[in-house]
Amino acid sequence: MALIELRGVRKVYEVGTELVRALDGVDLDVERGDYLAIMGSSGSGKSTLMNLLGCLDTPSEGSYHLNGNAVEKMSDEELAGIRNKEIGFVFQTFNLLARTTALQNVELPLVYGGTGRAERHQRAADALARVGLADRAKHMPNELSGGQRQRVAIARALVNDPSILLADEPTGNLDSSTSEDIMALFDQLHRGGNTVVLVTHEPDIAAHASRRVTLRDGKVVSDVRNGR
């Protein structure tokens, strides 16, 4: 069984009196170790797909199995648990907590996972070392550059050894050379065995992935392997 299995997934929103079909029958399999880019223009439904994959939302119709668990049947509590253990989010705007050190930011998923203090420190420090920020542990986010902030966010995503790394426009707020560094880090994580799902509208970012899925009007219109 694939790591991610979407079958006939629909997501319908009510906006005013109108029904918006953000996702309109999506089937998608993601294998363990895949490096996937989800592409599409704005309004194509890629953000909605990302929220579903990240268990922030549940489908209106269809099924979503993550690691064999039927997500669409889960309660809010269970979804929170899945987000904690199985998903590592990386956002365009980094989404670090202000007035909280890099180390404490990275510790956050472990705090909610109930990991003890000593182990939490150790694992968070290890995760920061993996993204090359071992010496920035005590810094506050506002004392770090954009690239460094995104590395802290990636360390936070990695710290609980999730099944998938889910990155939503991870380089959208970074200059091009920093973007390359961050993408190099994703490449490296992928080579290390992590499953990475990128959501982006930039082709050169998507080019890092080994597989590209393109959405239009809530439907998958192409699914190609890069062959590199």
Add this chain to the structure above:
Amino acid sequence: MVLEENLRVAFTALRANKLRSGLTALGIIIGVAAVIAVVSIVQGMQFMITGQLQNVGATFIQVVPQQEFGGPGMVQKQVRLTWDDGQAIAQHVRNVAMITPQIFGQTEVKYRDRQHKPFLLGVNNDWPDVNKFNVDRGRFFSRLDLDRRAKVAVVGLSVIDELKIPEPIGAEIYAGNTAFTIIGVMEKKGRSLGLDYDDLIFVPFDTALGIFGRRAADQVQLQIQAANSESVDQVKDDIKTLLRERHHIGPDDTDDFRVLVQDEILKFYSQLLLVVTGVVGGIVGIALLVAGIGIMNIMLVSVTERTKEIGIRKSVGAKKRDILVQFLIEAITLALVGGIVGTALGYAVGAVTVKMLPGDLPAAHVPVWAVVLAFGFCTLVGVVFGIYPASKAARLDPIEALRYE
């Protein structure tokens, strides 16, 4: 989730908005300070009253005339309580060990060129034993002094100080145009309830009547020591029966006197203090209610401001309960910090007030229950007024929250 993380987050958030947190906590601080200050003063008084009454003992009984206030147009009954009543009690009531009349009033006293206005008490020779308040030097007047209507006086230490009497025993002082020879000095007693027990001058009862006039003879207080504590109720009942008979009070009429035993005197003061505490408690309750609304208001602002943070926490796996507890702890922390500061402030205010008020009030005393109650109440305020903002935070949709800027 771990309590420690919640506390850290709460303190970080409160520190980040020092002024706002301070102003919000101020409501609680004032409320709690008020309750602690009042309770500390009231409790101090209660301590002292209890201590004083225990001093005179459980066998102490006091009979006082009770004026009855009729409505307008009604004839005021002439209330009398005389030493004849007292002597009748001594003769007819069993288990009366000692009895003394007492009349008193502020009287100008002169020694050479100095003047002073202490309380002058007209009593008999049993007064020191009845009140457990004795002479230190010289002697109290005797049966013989009373019978001879001797012009002798026993004075307190403050009187000697005020009049600057170098050698009190044998000195001659004037009270109400009568010359008295001092035969004794009372032991030091100190002040309580605004009355200086060292600023008293005692003269034989009949002699005092000469100073206060015959009308004073109708308004005598009787102080009694019962033979033992088991007989107090019997003595009290017998006095009532005897006095009703002597005063010709009909079966349906109320007493024109009151017999106070220690328990009742205690109860009277306790009730008085309870009423004071209750009234202040009510006001403080309203203050805390207002403070609580302040906390709720600030917490609602805080939740809105930190929507993004809530989204981030939810995205990494925070459950509804985690967010609820986080904001609840923040509200409780706010209220409790206010409570702690308020308790300290209240105690300080109580202590300073006691020092500054005229008369000698007892030292402020903060009972443990008041502190526990104050903290408990603050926690309750935090929970009650924090629960709505906290549940609002907990219910936020993570996607919406993450999108919030």
